[in-house]
Amino acid sequence: MNIIDENFYLQSSEKVAKNLLGKNLIKKEENCVLKGKIVEVEAYYGEDDPASRAFQNRVTKVSRWMWKKGGIAFIYMVHGHWLFNIVTGKTDQPEGILIRALEPLKNIDRMKERRQTSNLENLTSGPGKLTQAFSLNDKYNGSKVYHPCSKIIVGESDNKEEFKIEDSYRVGVSKDLSRKLRFFIKDNCFVSKKNMRRKK
DNA sequence: ATCTCGATTGGCT
C-alpha cells in the first residue's frame, strides 16, 4: 500500500483538499481493513474563517488539534454525528480538511451492518455517514494518517483514472467565505447532497 | 423541494 507522505499535508488546505480527491481512506480493524475512495471534501482555514473551529484563534478542547502539524486526524461531534477531518499546514497554522464523502471499496458488508442499510449509495455519502460506517470517533484524534502503524491512513489512489473536480460553497455553513471551498468528483454518485447538486 | 425533529458534545453565562 502506498501511503501519502507527511509533507503532502503541509500545503495550504485548499490544495490538499483538491489533491485528496481520488485517494483512499483506510481503517485497520481487528480482523479487517475498511477502504473507501475520497470523493468529497471541504477546506477550512484558521483565524479568518468564520466557519472554522479555529476562528479568531479560539483554542478549545475540540479545536486544539488544528494547531498541530498537518497530517493528523481531527474528529468531533456535531448534531449527534462524528465528523472526520485531517489537519493541514505547519505547526501553529490552524487549517484542515473535512472529509464529506467516500466511495465504499473494501469490507462493504461491515459498513452495511453499521449503517443498518444495504443501500450502497447510502453507506458513506455524507460526513456523518462515513464516520458511522468506518466507526470513527474522537479516540482517533491525533492519529497520524501518514504513519504505517496508525489505524487510520490515507493511501494513494488505486488507479490513475481521470476525473473532473467540481466546486461549490461549503455545506451547512452559515457564515461562509466568498470562495468555493467544497470540492467533489464530478458525476460520482457517492457525493452528498444529491438534490442540491441538481440545482443551478 | 421543503420542512421538522432527533441526535451528542462542549463552551459559555
Place this chain on the structure above:
DNA sequence: GCCAATCGAGATG
C-alpha cells in the same frame, strides 16, 4: 442550565 453546531432521516406536498 442553555444553546449552537462542518448532520441525517423521515414525512409531507
